[in-house]
Amino acid sequence: MDSIDIAADEQLQFLSATVSRASVTGSEDSVTDLYVDFFASRGWPVDRQVLASSAVAHSETGAVEPRIDERANVIGYYRVRRPELPVVVINGHVDVVPVLDEDQWERAPFSGARADGFVHGRGAVDTKGGIASALWALDALDRAGVDLPFDVAVELVVGEETTGIGTRAALERIPSRLGTIVLEPTDGAIVTVASGLLFFTVEVTGRAAHTSVPWHGIDAGPKTIEIYRALRRLGDERAAMLTDERMPFPSAVPLAIGTVDIGGWRAAVPARGTLSGRIGVMPGESMDHVRDVLTACVDAVAAADPWLTEHPPVIRWNNQGLHSWETPESDSVVRALAEGCRRADLTPRIEGMTAGCDAGILRDAGVATVVFGPGEMRYAHSPDEKIAERDVVEAARVLAHALVAWAELADRDSLP
Secondary structure, eight states: OOOOOOOHHHHHHHHHHTTSSOOOOTOGTTTTTHHHHHHHHTTTTTEEEGGGSGGGSSSSSHOOSSSSSEEEEEEESSOOTTTSSSSEEEEEEEOOOOOOOOOGSSSSOOOOOOTEEEESTTTTIIIIHHHHHHHHHHHHHHTOOOOSSSSSEEESSSTTTTOOHHHHHHHOOOOSSSSSEEEEOOOEEEEEOOEEEEEEEEEEEOOOOOOTSSSGBBBBHHHHHHHHHHHHHHHHHHHHHHHHHOSSSOOOOOOOEEEEEOSSSSTOOOOOEEEEEEEOOOOOHHHHHHHHHHHHHHEEEEHHHHHHHOOEEEEEOOOBBHHHHHTTTHHHHHHHHHHHHHTTTTOOOEEOSSSSTHHHHHHHTTOOOOEEEOOOOGTHHHHOOEEHHHHHHHHHHHHHHHHHHHHHHHHHHOOO
């Protein structure tokens, strides 16, 4: 098709309405009815997949997720469901991170306000803007009378910001797929590779003493800070050594400390210190190797300190980690999206990312996957989160063209 007509104002009003629903992880049911209504109002098949009905809900992953009897994925289809045909899946998450910094926001965090060419509010860029792009891409194809030689399923999942339980459950429902487009803010780039990550906590033990006689204690503070500095140096070394031209960032494998906690009482020498963070995992690196590298860094600090030699720091790995992943550029999902960009008069950009998302879960399951979506990652999880309206409309055009291109590719190898 030569042109795609996106009903932009309707799309952006819908996005505004979804952002105004505070669907913080665990309470996604505050917004799922709007997505169900989108499909139902068009007479398209749609289902709510309650988490409790999935096998993963009864695993270790499900054990840490709340309200599994009330929370549900929304899985809707373009026009019809034809079980005999293969399925292309578009995946977006409806949960958002909590607002812990409301004093830094200029607008109410869940305002959904449309102003200055942006939709404002938590979730606008991560990832309700991308979801609106996908839904109105399908709307445009439907109004143009486009039939596709495969089914298109849109799985709108819960729990992405915590365990990925929603996508794990959705894989039970649609285990076999031609490929999946995961909606995350990539500023319109097609992401084919991502570094993984491991979360860690380092615990340091000192000995308490009254602060009037601190020489009788062992202050855990300086020892914790020395480990912090050593880990920062390790992060710099890995950034210089592990590079990929698709990830032209200061680091393809960021090592960042998110929390530092020292002591607990102002009149006592700190007897405890902890720091928690994440270390990136490069494609091709094993998780065990990265754990060993970080452990060696902490051990080196301990070996130079007589107290820590006798009372070594404890490293805890806070989850199994997110694996790095890569999809070949020759795969149909990559080629179709690249062609979608060209047909939308854009130059395709193939890039990588350092953020963890559900694409890693899908690649682990053997699904050809790319990450694509409107908006800039720098606005995600930040005060005054927002997304440019033009980006949402443009991404819808790309997705609509990409699905048509994918249909042509499925029929014959017509893409360059």
